[in-house]
Amino acid sequence: MSGHGDALRARFESAFMPNYGVPPVALAKGEGCAVWDVDGKRYLDFIGGIAVSSLGHGHPALVEAVSRQVATLAHTSNLFLHEPEVLLAERLLGLLGEPAKVFLANSGTEANEAALKLAVKYGKARGRSYFVAAEMGFHGRTMGALALTGKPSIRDQFGPFPIDVRFVPYGDADAMKNAVTDDCAAVFLEPAQGEAGVVPPPEGYFRAAREICSATGALLVADEIQSAIGRTGHWFAHQAEGVVPDVLTLAKGLGGGMPIGACVGFGEAGTIFEKGDHGSTFGGNPVSCAAALAVLDTIERDGLLEHVRTVGRQLSEGIAAIEHPLLKGVRGRGLWLAAVLTSDRSAGVQAAAQEAGFLVNALQPDAVRLAPPLVISSSEVRSLLDAFPGILEAVNG
């Protein structure tokens, strides 16, 4: 980066709290799966704003829906209802195919706060006092969601927390069985751990969690904030497991870049909140709802679930076929993958990819996340695969 980008980075550093550090690239615009920085360098976007920009950048359906809605009615608060939120809730319920009720929020962590409050209320009525979550799991940064987050480096300094959470090793059904008793209010679980490095559990783990929760009466909360809305080639990852959770949380890819989150309660879990129990001024904002409807319509109309499976396989098999001493393999499914390294060089890979014109994410010291827009083309995937050996070589060299 040079010129304008460097100047902006310096101004960013003096104006902002240092919690994000100073990001390496200042982006100016995007089109499809390409983005440009403020100095005019073009990149192919293989991270999509952290699995958010499902339709890529500037998608006509998203632009049209958002422009029209912001010009018609941008905000109502929850004192009034509006048609886009009703359409969106109905649409989600149709895709879920089970009796359920929806609450709309603005982000992932807020969707989980809603799930948590609902589970606290459920637990209080039944003398169930603690929660179970997975080590290294990620559920958000606000105090409730953070309490459920199993990564000590981002959690520990902010305790004590308002809820008692017991952590179990992810993927170990026996450990979960031991941890979940009749006193447990809810289990919060990702279908595959996103922030921990796109780590899928052993086959059958999610179904085992469902059985354990059903047997004890604890609520199973599926955190699908990263995994849903086509990311794995299915609308929802839990559907691929043949499991229905009690509560489901959504955000990231749902709005295609507009902020929105959702908390869905299935069956009785949809009736726990009563009038006045929860709320949000911006939650279910008309513009974000219009964006989400455009995302869902486009995924359906353009057959993107099938497309994600096809190009996801191409990307995953293509990475797996590369032989390089720095590359150990690839994990994940659909367009939700991590290239796993043989040593802690992910920051170097991210920098070398950036130099070569690709945005990827150094997710863990040894894992590079690839979560491009769902609309990425086979030839765009091919161009990353062609460049990848050289990118790895540039790190080694």
Ligand SMILES: *Cc1c(COP(=O)(O)O)cnc(C)c1O
């Ligand atoms: C990103 C993420 C969250 C938090 O979402 P925010 O919108 O950043 O608050 C929670 N859970 C999972 C699984 C996530 O990937």
